[in-house]
Amino acid sequence: MQQRQVGLPAWIFVPAALGVTLVLLPLVGMVSRVEWGSFFELVTSDSALTALSLSLRTSLVATVLCLLLGVPMALVLARTSFRGQGLVRSLVLLPLVLPPVVGGIALLYTFGRRGLLGDELDALGLQIAFSTTAVVLAQTFVSLPFLVVSLEGALRSAGARYEEVAASLGARPTTVFRRVTLPLVMPGLVSGAVLSFARALGEFGATITFAGSLEGTTRTLPLFIYNLRVVDPDAAVAMSLVLVAVAVLVIAFARPGRSTW
């Protein structure tokens, strides 16, 4: 079925097409630079696989952390009201607009050796900065808002009426959460989690500031590509293409409105 939008001026298609070009042309440019002959060899080198596996593992852990922390955050923001809630919501979303490198510095001066919690962590024998834990923390820091935003939206549009009915049928709050709230917002939860995963996978600024770039420990795929860019441009392009493929998959999963009741 084709539906004409009423009153859409014809010229609007020109900047729209330019915008699409701006997004897609660089990808074409990148693909045109791929050395297909050595592609497979480049993306399966030891250091490439190490970086890829580190990226996938840390991003997965970060996504799980986002779920464990973000679901309760979204629920509290969507279903309760308290003084200063607006302020809390804005501050929680800060990492969305903050340059990641600033996030990295903030994390460093909180969890780093000379940071806010440095002495306490030292006493416990924990050293977080420049470790894989730091990578996960940095990724969680930047991707948490994605989950909170998309889940809070889903919770608000689902409304509280089903939950009220469930309570009137005798379901305790935990039962309501498990059997009604969660299933109702599952599409929003899945797309939020996928977005968080994607953001974690692409994390660069906060990671390099807070965790450094140590092969096998903190050098995730984006950091690896950045390093490679000078010494081995062909490998950098090949690995970039791998990340593009992952991103396309993620979009296919998280497309808004994909799964609705």
Next chain:
Amino acid sequence: MTLELTAQVTDRDVDVALDVAEGETVAVLGPNGAGKSTLLAVAAGLLRPDTGRVVLDGVELTGPRTWVAPHARRIALLAQDPLLFPHLSALENVAFGPRSRGTHRRTAREQARGWLEEVGVADLADRRPGQLSGGQAQRVAVARALAADPRLLLLDEPMAALDVAVRPALRQSLRRVLADRTVVLVTHDVLDALLLADRVVVVDGGRVVEAGPTTDVLTRPRSAFTARIAGLNMVRGTWRDGAVGAADGTEVKGLTTDPVPATGDSVVAVFRPSAVSVFREPPGGSPRNVITTTVTELEPYGDQVRVRAGDLAADITTLAAAELDLVPGLRVVFGIKATEVAIYRT
């Protein structure tokens, strides 16, 4: 189970009291925004009133120092929309209440099947809510509310969202399953009140304006809202010189019922639209009340025409309407025989 409820909610300008006896169905009637839903929300524990109490069977659920959570009240709520959980089958929806109270899954399903049968939709057990019609979904919702074994059932306009054609059948089913239960039924529909309720409470502007046995309230309305939903005309005024004198100068004579009003009493004159004749000129002779008014609306009413003039209505034949050449805006005279008018104190 008896319910005693008082609630003051300042934000919504609501101040109501409601008592429901064991096994009684009380219909709460009232215009939109009158405070009916507020009353239900207070009973269900979804809203805490500024002051007030909810006492069910002698146990305080809401009070100055008590608060029982909604899930622990055993008060089930059935809304205008069925609100079936979209991710569960009809059967699992009905089994939700028993499961939540800890009933074993298999027992809960058996009970759910029984309730679906009770409301006549046993064959739809495996359907998802999205595959049910409005009427079917509301039946499943009724079964779900009953399966939770509530001590009090709150129905919030359960038929308002349904197609007019499916309402009578559901009303019959409700009449059967609600028979011995303690129920508060919020409705707009006078038929719901007549067929389902033992008693009627009319709420307007956040206050209870009338209460009593259904037929009494509907045949002898004391508020304009009740008169309108009962399909009756009402002229309100004070008793002087053997007639109801309205504020706009209209005088209506009729048959008074005990207690006989005294001069200055506030009284109402009530008459059926079918008792009203419509004229273009004031008629002479017969002992009629005449009210000069302006036609505001004409609508088909069965095989007749309902002529509306402000708050009053007259039912006349289509032929008469054509002969009078009625159009909105026309000045006409409504004539009502005094013997057709009931007058009583309010």
